[in-house]
Amino acid sequence: MSRAVPPVLAVVLVAMWLVLNDTMAPAQVVAAVVLAAALAWWGSKLRPLRPRLHRPWLAPALLATVFVDIVRSNIAVGRIILGLVRDRDIRSGLLEIPLDLTDPHGLAVLATIITSTPGTVWVGLSPDRRRLTLHVLDLRDEAAWIRTIKERYERPLIGIFEP
Amino acid sequence: MTGIESPWIAVPVALLLVAGGLLTLVGALGLVRLRNFQARMHGASMGSTLGLGCLVVACVIVGSAMAHRLALHALLVTVFVVITSPATATLLMRASLYRGRARSASADPEVIER
Amino acid sequence: MSMGNLVGYAAWFAGVCLGVAMLLAGWRMIRGPAAEDRVLGLDALYVNGLAILLVFGIRVASGAWFEVALLIALFGFTGSVALAKFLLRGEVIEP
Numbered sequence: 001m002s003r004a005v006p007p008v009l010a011v012v013l014v015a016m017w018l019v020l021n022d023t024m025a026p027a028q029v030v031a032a033v034v035l036a037a038a039l040a041w042w043g044s045k046l047r048p049l050r051p052r053l054h055r056p057w058l059a060p061a062l063l064a065t066v067f068v069d070i071v072r073s074n075i076a077v078g079r080i081i082l083g084l085v086r087d088r089d090i091r092s093g094l095l096e097i098p099l100d101l102t103d104p105h106g107l108a109v110l111a112t113i114i115t116s117t118p119g120t121v122w123v124g125l126s127p128d129r130r131r132l133t134l135h136v137l138d139l140r141d142e143a144a145w146i147r148t149i150k151e152r153y154e155r156p157l158i159g160i161f162e163p
Numbered sequence: 164m165t166g167i168e169s170p171w172i173a174v175p176v177a178l179l180l181v182a183g184g185l186l187t188l189v190g191a192l193g194l195v196r197l198r199n200f201q202a203r204m205h206g207a208s209m210g211s212t213l214g215l216g217c218l219v220v221a222c223v224i225v226g227s228a229m230a231h232r233l234a235l236h237a238l239l240v241t242v243f244v245v246i247t248s249p250a251t252a253t254l255l256m257r258a259s260l261y262r263g264r265a266r267s268a269s270a271d272p273e274v275i276e277r
Numbered sequence: 278m279s280m281g282n283l284v285g286y287a288a289w290f291a292g293v294c295l296g297v298a299m300l301l302a303g304w305r306m307i308r309g310p311a312a313e314d315r316v317l318g319l320d321a322l323y324v325n326g327l328a329i330l331l332v333f334g335i336r337v338a339s340g341a342w343f344e345v346a347l348l349i350a351l352f353g354f355t356g357s358v359a360l361a362k363f364l365l366r367g368e369v370i371e372p
Contacts, residue, residue: 022236074186074213077205081193092202115249118190118208121201122253123260135256137205177287180332184294187325191298194305194321200313203305207321210298215328218291222331222343225284237331240346244324247354251320254361259313261365 006050010040051105055159062156069117069152077118077137091139094123097132097146101154106161113153120145172228176221183217190214200259204252211248216241288336295329316360323353 013036014029021028044050079085101107107129111122114134123133136145186209193206219241226234299322306318327346334342 016239019235019239022234070212070216074209077193077209078186078189081189081196081206081209083196092199092205111253112246112249115208115252116212116245118205118212121204121208121256122249123256124253135201135204137202173283176335177283180284180287180291180335183328184291184332187298187328188294191301191321191325194318195301200311200317203314204317207302207317207324210321210328211324215324218328218331222335225335237334237343240327240331240343240350243347243350243354247350247358251354251357251361254358254365255313255316255320258361258364259311262311262313 005037005041006044008051008053009043010036013039049104051103051161052163053160054163058156058159062153062160065152065156066113066116069148073117073119080138088140090137092135092137093139095134095136095139095142095145097134097149099125099130099132099154100150101158101162102129103157103161106157109161110153110157114149120149169228172224176224179217179221179224183214183221186210186217187214200263201256204256208248208252211244215244285336288332291332292329292336295325295332299325299329312364313361316357316364319360320353320357323349323357327353 014032017032017035018024018028080090099107101110107125110132114120114122119137121135123135125132132149134145134149139145190206190209193209194203197203197206219237222237223235226237302318302321302325304318306315306322309315327349330342330346330349334346
């Protein structure tokens with residue numbers, strides 16, 4: 001065995017197995033540990049690129065931020081759909097954002113965050129991974145959107161995934 | 164319905180169920196009302212984020228109250244939907260932009276709601 | 278009105294909302310106009326369908342619905358991604 005079992009992946013798989021079976025029986029715990037170790041080891045051979053969590057303690061705050069933003073953007077999108085925003089036109093369109101985050105796992109998490117908040121959908125990266133394209137439902141203030149994405153999501157992700 | 168007679172459980176569960184249902188309904192209304200495809204995608208994502216989230220939390224509370232222990236397994240539904248929906252959304256958005264360009268539509272900002 | 282009834286009524290209300298949402302998504306799926314709209318309608322349809330199963334699970338106080346909802350989530354995702362990929366590239370699995 002050339003490399004050890006990836007610890008975070010193995011722990012996530014154990015937790016998922018136990019939650020899926022809704023049990024804490026000792027036999028199931030043993031099965032979960034054995035399966036998770038084997039699957040994590042095989043998985044890491046299939047995909048050699050490993051995420052490195054440099055500052056994992058920043059993650060809970062990011063999660064809280066994302067939760068608050070999901071609630072807020074659901075309300076904002078709901079108001080637009082119900083036609084409650086009457087004082088102005090709603091323009092939707094593409095928005096380009098310069099990126100500083102380069103870690104592929106960080107980018108994957110950023111894509112999940114952006115798509116999970118209604119009102120923004122990830123369209124893609126430029127070939128050099130320096131510019132991100134988004135589709136925004138309410139493109140009122142482009143600078144504010146860029147500031148939100150960069151300060152609320154990108155900065156903590158750089159902290160978590162990059163040295 | 165045993166185990167959920169306590170108002171401390173029943174009232175939050177009822178509120179979560181009503182909120183989840185309404186959010187999903189408004190999202191689906193957006194799917195019908197909004198004027199272009201890219202805008203409609205945002206409506207659909209309401210149902211699969213907070214709408215489904217509220218219903219799943221209600222499920223977890225009811226399940227835990229009835230089993231008298233923490234029963235988290237409904238949370239897995241949200242976890243799977245959250246980690247899978249970005250792939251669908253991104254591919255669909257790209258497909259629509261690519262096909263829109265092929266149909267010579269403009270990708271400029273446009274007014275979708277007066 | 279007992280508290281159990283309160284949850285029952287709320288679950289009934291959520292079920293009706295989700296049912297209407299499924300009808301609206303189905304309308305978008307049948308109506309189109311673009312192929313992307315149909316895929317999006319199908320996607321919303323299965324997410325609302327699994328949500329309705331979860332609410333049913335609360336109403337009948339059973340956990341058996343949960344496995345079905347989980348399977349709908351996984352297979353629905355596979356189907357939507359395959360359809361979206363086909364629209365994007367004209368091929369689902371590229372050589």
